Amino acid sequence: MTLWALISGALLLLLGLAAICFLLYCAYIQYIHMKYDHIPGPPRDSFLMGHYPTIVKLTENNELIYDYFLDWTEKYGPVVRINGFHTVFVLVSNPEAIKELLMSTKHPKDKSYEDIFYLFGVRFLGNGLLTDRNYDRWHKQRRLMDPAFSRPYLMGLMGTFNEKAEELMERLNEKAEKKSEVVMHNLLNRMTLDVIAKVAFDIDLNTLHDDQTPFPRAIYMAMKGMVEIRNPLARLMPSKQKMIQETRESIRLLRKTGRECIEKRQKMVQDEAEVPTDILTQILKGGALEDECDIEVIIDNFVTFFIAGQETTANQLAFAVQELAQNPEILQKVQAEVDEVIGSKRDIEYDDLGKLRYLSQVLKETLRLYPTAPGTSRLLEEDMIVEGIRIPKNTPVLAYSYVTGRMEQFFKDPLTFDPDRFSRDSPKPYFTYFPFSLGPRACIGQVFAQMEAKVVMAKLLQRFDFRLVEGQSFKIQDTGTLRPMDGTRCRLRVREKQ
Template sequence: MIKRIFLSLSSVLIGLFTLKTIKIYLIRRRYKHLPGPKTNGIIGFYFGQYFEIVNHVSNQNLQHELHLKWSKLYGSIFKYQVLDRMTVIISNEETVKATLIDEDIPKKPIAAFPLGERFLGFGLLTETDKSKWRHRRQILNHVFKKDILLGNLNEFNSKGDILIEHLKNLCLSNGSSSSLQLFYELNRLTLDIIAKVAFDLDTNCLKKSESKLNLYITKGLEATTLEIIDPLCKFKPNKWSSITNLKESMRKLRKFSIESLTIKLNELKDTQFLGKNVLSFLIQNAKTEEDFDFERLVDDFVTFFIGGQETTANALAFCFLELGQNPEVLKKLREEIDSVLGSKKYINNDDLSKLEYTSAVFKESLRKWPPVASFSRILDEDIELLGYKIPKNTFFLMPVYVMARSEKYFPEPEEFKPERFLKNDPFSSQNRISSYTYMPFSIGPRNCIGQNFAKIEGKLILAKIIQNFDFELDPNQSFKVVQHATLRPIDGVKIFLKPRQ
């Protein structure tokens, strides 16, 4: 009896292994005409570049550095294998235009259900049904128009002033001999701003020594990255405890979102008045639909919370990491801010328009360290790119990080040169910067709806901090970068901060 069971199980396992082998063989055959890193032996056949990627990332390196290395070796279109999936990287103006604009290839919802837990679900960022996405996008476009956002300058300034006072208090309590991790202060600030401006919520994260809400968001993003980098993580016992923690954090984030939305819905139940913010428009939309889908409302709530916080905080953190290494840039930045703002506290729209070099610094930070380092798409039909036939169901990555580090598009790409983005600079005046090569907010119909929000917030907060403080990097600062879906400095940008007289 036992022998029969053993033989039956063996037959099943052999059958499954044979099917998997055939599947991988057929996949490799479909993509054999594309250049890319080679695989060696039977391990390479079944796993592709899996071990190379996992080992690279486990040594505190970015996967995008491998993409950059491979792009230099294999060109602007290549493939690599992870288990039974091929990924195609395209880093060329023509291919980016073809995939994101001409063909409008469908999005791959990577952060929807990481580790099997609902994170962004079917929110605006991850919705794949084009008709549903288009309907919600059209409704929400109005909220993120620049003139609407400028009407919230009071909130941007108010939260910025709270940050300045908070940092001054930290300087007093820590003394001149202790550094602080600026990223975590910026991370709490941007969460407070998006909560108030978009949802009329007072999270007051800056006033808390530890913000659980920030932690939940970070863990959700970490879960997304873990599943992308290591699709076998669920089968590794040493990862189980970490995965349990990540899943629990995503549940707590969703619980917070449900509770916050329920309170707001009850507040608005008996009134016809709704403000001009994201939540109001989402509720208006939901009230007019035949079926009120509360779970999708929560998805959008989480999506805007994360999109409005994480990218701006990361971009600002990289600004200070670069300014600390480039004193001449910092000197020019401070001169402009002092000239335009002087000692005034309130920054208005005219001030923002005059802060041209400040804007260039923020844009250069987004170029060198794009918070979202790549965008994913999946082909719904065969396509030809640069003479190569790409089969249906191909998983694409548009590597923003790789293109921004390409000598072809940005001379001396490793250098921090805000002048690239000044109108009178030869590089900029010759229209060398294209929306197909510089795309920190993506391009096409699925571009980032909150990019105006991020630009206003980023420039204003950068100006306020430089206006009020001198700083230098802690000599022990690491320059490594970690990916938790978005890129962030691994050390949190350790700086010595001193109020300016």
């Protein structure tokens, strides 16, 4: 037998094995279809890929997938099936089901959180507080970090909140005097990054005044990478290689910064120097384990707080400015409250925050329409029945505040910006409003974020009138969190003193 015949035979054998594997995979997909097709859902784009082509197309076109989830929910009901190759996700909008998913410790976060342990081959969020699926291990981390988010500690942050917000007001005043256009999201993003760096890690980044700093771009690229991995073929596409490489470099920069910061603080502890009771100190306490990889877990939490501590607040503030600028009556009402509570004083006190009730309603309504973290997911530990539809155990179930927050069933005229929905006399949303999630795994930093947002918005409303630059799309951009695609471009005018 010739060499060519041997090679040809081997190739035929490999092709035969590949064909058998493909047929077996198709049979498995057919089994999955039979297991889940009793659940309503849109027609699949293809037998093999399910709805992935639609999802990838939306991502490539910068369209918001959650708008499609909302449309599917309104068309197919409170339980919607979404196929992706051999995996099925189920989207639920039933309040009782959401309560069961989020309020119970029975159902862990689903395996999609493992997708951001590494991002394009580089460790990203690892086993940090956001991504750790092991409840006992997560609970230990959470308990150790609670002191950094206690009321006494947060009250002590008011000085930093005021200081950094004043720096932002100075930049905005310069823009107002020059009558130049302001991309509000850009400056808000830098200010919130300066805040979290200082209060959490005692780092003076000064990104608000340093246009060359790499950190805002690094965070943006890391977040963008979280969206791009929805496309399972992204790694293989030549057009994505530059983006993937920049994402990897951005993550390495963030983790390198975290390592340097942690090692510096560890040395302070070893030298018995006085250290602040900040997030970093609590992270170090949480990392006091035995194996040599612990430093990586500590860095996981550094990166988690470094990103989450600024991204969500900046996005919320930018959307709030956008809505207030489009609703002058609401703007006048909230400015009147700020004038009454704050007056002309420079430093806002902790006790002032509780008096800014209408501003709280504005910020909550902003998060109803624009939850910066649009939702969460859980893995069912047992079968769940939702309005007569059985969802099998081991199914990843999606719950999105973006979807329920825009449903007429739960909020009258849902696309209308109406802060009075959150007045004291209004009925409270029943498990349909959860921008910071709910239950034991609700965001640890939500009080921190809303305190910071109130300080910044109060100062902004105290000092400026603003109008939006024409020609903006007001589209929402998904970069892992939701942000205004056009950055909320404004022109500011210094308010005349009454």
